[in-house]
Amino acid sequence: MLRRLWVNPYLNFSFRLTTALLLFLLAAWQLDLLPQGVISLLVMPALLIGGIDIPSAHWSRRIALGVLGYAGFAGLTAWIGVHAPEFTTLWFALLGFVLTSCSAFGNLAARLAMGSLTMAVIGLATGSLYPIWQLTLGFGLAVSWLVLYSALWYRLTGNMPLRQSLAETYQRLAALMIKRPEQLLDHALPVHFDEPLGIHLANCRRLLGSLGDPNKNGPLKNAFMLAVDMQERLQAVPDPELASKVLVNEGTYPAYRQWTRAVAARLHRIARDLQRGGEPSKSDSVTQFTDQFLQALEPMLARGGKEGMVANYMANNARQIERLVQRAAPLYQRNIKVEQSQSPWKKWRQMMVWSNPVMRGSVRMSLLLALGSEIGSLMPMDNGFWILSTVVVVWQASFVAIRSRAWQRAGGTIAGLVLALIALTAGVSGIWALLMAVVLVPISLALVTKHHGWTTVGVTLILMLAFEYNGMATTEVIIARMFDTLIGCLLVLGGYRYLWPQWQGGRQAQLRIDSLVSLNHYLKLLLQSFSGKEVAAIDLALARRAAYEQGIALNDSFNQMRQEPGFGRNVQNSTALLALYKGAMSHMNAIVPQVHKGLRLEAEEGQELCHLFDELADIMEQTSKGNIQPWPDSFKEREQWFYQRLESGNTDKSGFVLYQLSLVLQRYHAIHQILLQPAPKAS
Incomplete structure (x- = not known):
């Protein structure tokens, strides 16, 4: 039973971070710095958003950037909020653009940047509590401890x-x-x-x-x-x-x-x-x-x-x-090829054009943070930073994800505030408030990867109890937190809906092009192998992986597109295209074992099939790019030759390969018919 609890991914995640938090608070208590320690642990949301506590490629570099970025942006924002509040709006507009544009470097960089942006908001919220150098040092020590403790945890638990x-x-x-x-x-x-x-x-x-x-x-x-x-x-x-x-x-x-x-x-x-x-x-x-x-x-x-x-x-x-x-081993041994990444600076420059969603998303975030900062400055209480924190946390890569996160955030916040109000009314205060918050930490952490709404309930209650311990929790603060959260959710929803929305329909055309290129490359390597050319196992594996991942991306985009406003008219063709794409890949996967067994087709068959599918791939790729290429009449004779070879051939391994390729040809023909029609559009 204990082993089962230990290996449960949600409970193990909770055990790791809970023990790290308790040890940090114990050290702060021993140094008579418990209130400062509690404030320093506000880095936890940024840690979870940035994901720097989870192993990844170049993890040590990400840890260094995370510690410096989290502490640095929190300290700078705290200084601006205290000494130059008139520049707060401009500062968040700048941060919103720069940090959101880091998504050009990839998903991990985007998460790290959003974590840094979260810390900037936390710095604004806590800048007046302690000297800024103490806040900066405390945040840096807290995030360093949590990450190093996690690294030790992973080493002791065997990755x-x-x-x-x-x-x-x-x-x-x-x-x-x-x-x-x-x-x-x-x-x-x-x-x-x-x-x-x-x-x-x-x-x-x-x-x-x-x-x-x-x-x-x-x-x-x-x-x-x-x-x-x-x-x-x-x-x-x-x-x-x-x-x-x-x-x-x-x-x-x-x-x-x-x-x-x-x-x-x-x-x-x-x-x-x-x-x-x-x-x-x-x-x-x-x-x-x-x-x-x-x-x-x-x-x-x-x-x-x-x-x-x-x-x-x-x-x-x-x-x-x-x-x-x-x-319990793969069918054949091959190395995992480490891909060479493009220059980060070059990738960023390529995406900083208005037609790219990264550029538009960065400008959108900049405007939303600036607007949220201005609205917060007009609120009767000095708690406008909650609007900014909501904008950052609710922000996701698509409208569907944002809509879901906004509902969960709003509902979870209201429920957490109601529970906090009940607890405070019942007289929970001082050290008891802190102990209650500590008890709730493992429960909330266990829900982090399960459901954002339930996590928000726990985190909101913990935050209010921590505020009570520091003498900051009042009914006015609770009410302000509720309204600020609702304002932040509405800002993000409205911003993504009306400020240059990036609907999934706008991605479909490019995803179709990329998917067909990957699928055709996979098929080309298979045909080359059957024709007698040497194809490295790792190259074939990489081609299959690329085709599969493009199919997953196309699938994910389509599922989101179905939930967006006004895209019902595109569902039928997109569904059919996905089914044909997956079906064609299934036939290709079915003949991969024959490649590893060294099967070769007759010279005439192999050469003719390579020419046929090469020309067909070019026609489909050109058509997918909008340069309509009809199905050539000359293909009819070649298809007839192909089917005659299939009918007259044996039912051996070569016959099975021809049979599967004939099904690929049929699916390609159907895909071409869909490509003749316009792809879904962005609006």
């Missing part, structure tokens, strides 16, 4: 964040495996990519990169590559209709369902091994069920034709999945 992320990935894979028989039975295989799995894999890749050279961390690297191979095998469905016919019948379905459950149980076991700090154990528990499944497939294998090819593929795929989960 717990990566292990937890890998465990979540395996649990998601197990859930997908369990659902597969029913999906085939109902002819309802998902037509879109599974976003949670994509997010888990991206987190694992980022955390693995934080360990230095990822290729030197054998067990964890193997666990990650195994998950990547499992995702590829699950997505590789050669023909959904025939797969349902082969697997969903009285002879094969019971054995297939038992096999999927055995694989899912094995994936859960690997997840538990990783969570508990060990290496994934080897096991042959799936072998018996695989043998029974393959035995049930024998009548379908004997039929020949396309059904026989699909049945043969399913049998081989089952053996590959069995091998993956049995050995």
